[in-house]
Amino acid sequence: MEGKMIRLRGYEFSDLDFVMKWINDEDVTQFLGSGMVAFPISSIAERKFIEQAGLSESPSNKIFVIETLADHRPIGTISFNGIDWVNRHSPVGIMIGDKGCWNRGYGTDAMRVLMRLAFDKLNLHRLWLHVYDYNQRAIRSYEKCGFRREGVLREQRYWSGGYHDIVVMGIVESEYRALSAS
Ligand SMILES: CC(C)(COP(=O)(O)OP(=O)(O)OC[C@H]1O[C@@H](n2cnc3c(N)ncnc32)[C@H](O)[C@@H]1OP(=O)(O)O)[C@@H](O)C(=O)NCCC(=O)NCCS
Numbered sequence: 001m002e003g004k005m006i007r008l009r010g011y012e013f014s015d016l017d018f019v020m021k022w023i024n025d026e027d028v029t030q031f032l033g034s035g036m037v038a039f040p041i042s043s044i045a046e047r048k049f050i051e052q053a054g055l056s057e058s059p060s061n062k063i064f065v066i067e068t069l070a071d072h073r074p075i076g077t078i079s080f081n082g083i084d085w086v087n088r089h090s091p092v093g094i095m096i097g098d099k100g101c102w103n104r105g106y107g108t109d110a111m112r113v114l115m116r117l118a119f120d121k122l123n124l125h126r127l128w129l130h131v132y133d134y135n136q137r138a139i140r141s142y143e144k145c146g147f148r149r150e151g152v153l154r155e156q157r158y159w160s161g162g163y164h165d166i167v168v169m170g171i172v173e174s175e176y177r178a179l180s181a182s
């Protein structure tokens with residue numbers, strides 16, 4: 001699954017050292033779900049996670065490594081975090097863990113590849129996500145992909161001594177088709 005700058009692939013054990021850096025870097029984890037922020041994550045736990053993710057046995061949770069097309073370097077991960085096969089929607093998540101790669105279009109490219117997979121191959125109808133209000137880079141990137149702001153969970157996120165809003169964003173299939181056509 002290739003975009004303009006990246007491809008998505010399954011996890012390998014060789015990704016462990018890269019992922020360990022990303023998930024223990026507070027510059028990155030401040031933007032992720034609260035489970036990722038509370039404690040340092042050991043290589044033992046992460047290896048187990050990679051093994052399970054790599055086996056890809058869950059029908060609803062699928063996670064991929066984002067790798068650069070130019071030099072096959074892993075720079076992050078992207079995921080379906082609970083596909084609902086009846087109502088045909090899924091929450092999605094993304095982490096460009098390599099900070100040197102922020103603001104260079106990789107995240108937007110990866111999300112577009114995931115959208116193609118969701119709408120063109122898996123016949124999903126809707127994708128959605130939660131993003132913290134202080135993560136303006138992510139919000140901008142999702143807007144570029146066609147996601148719309150759908151609502152706000154007020155003061156749902158405690159971070160750095162204060163409460164912050166969570167923005168709910170989503171895109172439905174018709175919006176994706178209209179964007180693809182234009
Ligand atoms: C969020 C993330 C996926 C975006 O990917 P990316 O490759 O960095 O983003 P892109 O370069 O594709 O797009 C970023 C856009 O935001 C803009 N941007 C950057 N900082 C911004 C800010 N503070 N305010 C508004 N826009 C900003 C960039 O200029 C760019 O827009 P442009 O192309 O119109 O100039 C990536 O930065 C990331 O994974 N960050 C850490 C973890 C994270 O936040 N995950 C998402 C959790 S919801």
